[in-house]
Every structure is written in C-alpha cells, then in structure tokens.
Amino acid sequence: MSTEDWDVYDRNCPTRRLLDRIGDRWTVLIVGTLDRGPLRFGEIARRIDGISQKMLTQTLRGLERDGLVIRTLYPQVPPRVEYELSPAGRTLQEPLRALEAWAESHMSDVLESRELYDRSASGACGPVRSRA
Amino acid sequence: MSTEDWDVYDRNCPTRRLLDRIGDRWTVLIVGTLDRGPLRFGEIARRIDGISQKMLTQTLRGLERDGLVIRTLYPQVPPRVEYELSPAGRTLQEPLRALEAWAESHMSDVLESRELYDRSASGACGPVRSRA
C-alpha cells in the first residue's frame, strides 16, 4: 500500500503487466484449484484439463516469484512438490472467483449475442446500432 | 442463466474461452474507459496509452459481438462512431474493477517478492519453501 499510485492507462505502468498475469487463463484456473489447500504438481495438472506441463510449470513459477504461491519441495525419491496459496494469493481468490462467476452466468447471453451478430453481417441505414 | 452449468476445468468449456476474453489486457482497459459513458473511437485510443488501432478495433469488435459493447455509427462526413457499454457490459465493470484494484494495491508487495526471488537463485537444504 504505497502512497504512490500508478496509472494503468499509462503504457509503462507495472500494474498493467501484473493485471496481465492475474487475468491470464491459466492463472485463474490454477488459483482456483488451490482454494482447498495444497496440491501436488501432478494433481493440479490432472484437475486442469488441457494444460501442458510446460505451462503449468511456467505459470506456477511466475506465481511463486510474485509471492502468490508457495512451493514446498520434499527431498524424497521420487520428489514430492506441493503448491499452496500464500496469504496474498488467497486475497486474489475473491476477485478471480467473481470474474469466473460472471463468465459462467453470462455465458448463454454471450453465446446468443454472437449468433445474432454473425447472422446479420449486413446492416440497415440511419444511425446504426449494434444492438436494438 | 441456463440451468446447464459448465465446468471451466474442462478443456472444451466455452466459459473458459469467455474468461480469456474478459481477462484480456485490452478488454480490461477498454471496459474501464467506458465507465463514464460513450466515447468515440479516437478518444478511447488516446486514453489507452500504447494500444494500436488494430487491437482497439479488434477488441471492440469482439466486445460488440459478445453483446458487451454497443457501437453506434453516425453517418456523417467525417464519420463519427461511438462506443458504450451495454447493460451486460456494465455488469462486467464490477469484477474488472475489483481485479484492477487488487493489482494496484498489491503491486508493491509483488515487486518486492520478485526482487527477493531473483536475488536468491540458490537455495538451502531441507524441505525448501519459496517463502519463509
């Protein structure tokens, strides 16, 4: 909570980049899976259908670097690595859940709107609005 | 609000793609600029530093197609085009603002965490945690 505040509408605003990270497709899903406690690498991979091992590693590293996820390595053979949300990471859950909830509840509207839009490639005259 | 609910953790879930769209870097900023009412194309472009005309057009088209933004063309010379949030688009503002607020308020923590992380490339023994 620094007194200095950034402007996301400025090109060089670091907050803009952070926004990119947390809005990232995989970040949203990963943080979502970790809401019930620590998970092993493989467990996360299995829960998020379609994520590649590379993207999972990469995204987890980024989250760890940002202090949002804590990585715990148990030096065994075979190795066991657990990931859990940090306190800061837990505060991120609420906004992300809200976003996810919005997407779910507006999915059908959006789908309908797309169909309408795609169907009418041609328009009329007068001030043309995209939606009546 | 259909009774059918999807699972974002499934690879083929359409909600997942919608989540991608609304989490998009430009979408967040564009929806943010439109919170005070309609804006012309050029006005939006001027407010969002660093956006190219191509990405602005493209993102606005997507939002229009999804029924989140309404495009109004006034057939004048030179043409005048205004964009405004639809009712559905306005409901998106709250979650996006929450996300933006989160990013702003946690920026300094994240920056600090990154520095710490980058500084210590080497680790110790025992169960190794990313953060004490």
Place this chain on the structure above:
DNA sequence: CGGCATCCTCTTAGATACTG
C-alpha cells in the same frame, strides 16, 4: 475519422525427449 487489408515480426505455447 474510423476502419480494413496486407505484410512482417516476435512472442507463445504445444509436443517431444531427456534428467535428477
């Protein structure tokens, strides 16, 4: 002014193979 089309570049991410 607001855009579309084209070109071209640079980043991403998926697949694959190998390692401690």
Place this chain on the structure above:
DNA sequence: CAGTATCTAAGAGGATGCCG
C-alpha cells in the same frame, strides 16, 4: 514425480497504406 531443454507451429500484434 517433477521438472528442464529444444523444436516448431500458431497467433498476437505492430507498421503501413488505402478507402468510405
């Protein structure tokens, strides 16, 4: 198991030029 490394394909996105 949990990665790292490498290659390649696909797409994001910028620059430019033309048009209604």
